[in-house]
Amino acid sequence: MNDPNIHTVLDADGVLLATIDMPGRAMNVFSRSLMDSLESLMQRAGSDAAVRAVVLTSGKPCFLAGADLEMIEMFAERAPQGSTAELHELFGHLGRLFRRLELHTKPFVAALNGLALGGGLELALACRERVAVDDPAIQLGLPEVKLGLLPGAGGTQRLPRLVGAEAGLRMLLSGEPVAPQQALALGLVHAVVAADQLIETARRRALALAAGTHRAPWDEHGARYEAAPFDFTAPGAVETIARTLGISDYQLRHYPAYRAILQCVIGGWNLPMTAASEHEMGVFVQLMRDPVAGNMVRTLFLNRQKAAKLGLLKPGSPYASGEAALLPRLKATQAQLQQVQGSEQETLLALAFTALHTWSEGSIETPALADAAVVAAGLYPAYAGGPYTFLAQTGAPRLRALAAESTAKDARLFAVPPALDRFLAPAAA
Secondary structure, three states: OOOOOEEEEEOOOOEEEEEEOOOOOOOOOEOHHHHHHHHHHHHHHHHOOOOOEEEEEEOOOOOEOOEOHHHHHHHHHHOOOOOHHHHHHHHOHHHHHHHHHHOOOOOEEEEEOOOEEOHHHHHHHHOOEEEEEOOOOOOEEOOHHHHOOOOOOOHHHHHHHHHOHHHHHHHHHHOOOEOHHHHHHHOOOOEEEOHHHHHHHHHHHHHHHHOOOOOOHHHOOOOOOOOOOOOOOOOOHHHHHHHHOOOOHHHHHHOHHHHHHHHHHHHHOOOOHHHHHHHHHHHHHHHHHOHHHHHHHHHHHHHHHHHHHOOOOOOOOHHHHHHHHHHHHHHHHHHHHHHHOOOHHHHHHHHHHHHHHHHHOOOOOOHHHHHHHHHHOOOOOHHHOOHHHHHHHHOHHHHHHHHHHHOOOOOOOOOOOOOHHHHHHHHHO
């Protein structure tokens, strides 16, 4: 198999070692190109009678991280305008690919030599077994909730079935990873070994699977899973489970990914895996259409990476002069808001007006990157995308109406900046 992303070697026992090593990248990430490579690998394994099983590993220090920047940016751009059917087809491609891998006639075993996050762990979950290197620095997790998203390639369905409803939901709702030994205790991986034993251990397990049946546990006839300690059928189960797991009413109200993840797990729990994955994708599409998801993806991922490269997130950086002036002003506004006991909406408004005054002085070159710096500093809630995003999405008429409602508390704090129409003019055009 001559592929730029996945190199293969077939041994005498019929185990195909497939090594993901994307050229020109420090880490392997899911892209359309890697999806095509994975599809070619599956076709090769299926059509070659000499291949009995596949061991999937990485040629880089990590196994595989999530989706690449371009794919996530494309998803965020397409979500508001695509039809449900179009988005289901586009966003669901990776999950359907993983389901085909899971049902492949030859067993796949993941040899995790480094971190596996997001789509990387979802790929490993679709493999029949997982072996990891015994290194506490390795991270295995699904961090999508931190970006306002959910794992949409089967992660909300396979993880809780493997590790149990409570442990699975804790991982999904926190986005926090686990190390290999913890993953072994949870049942997320089947073995943890020294680095020099990884491939041989995975190879032996792959051969053992090839000699017998190798269906995933949820594909066994009559497979059912207990939701204990939760009751997924109870009225208000989403809210009850969220509170039990430490998700606040504020988080449920402002960050739809928490509710969406719970809906995925609860709604798909007793469905066959193919139907459960389709249910997950339906929820994912609706989540991607929510403005909060777009705000968080752009601010916490896309623009944050760009801001980091420019040094905007480092105090004292010469590139961060505008943000250096903005952040203390926002802190001062927060102190004023405490004195007037501003509501949540008034807080968003006053901070946005402060940011607008700073922009009008010419010190903020790229508002979108400034938003990333402000949210990273904890001065504006991620769900709103940052003060400049809030201004653009709310629009002048609504902003003026909100200001008029609030001026009685503090006329100066809620005064509409003269630069409002000038700031919003590019968006209107």
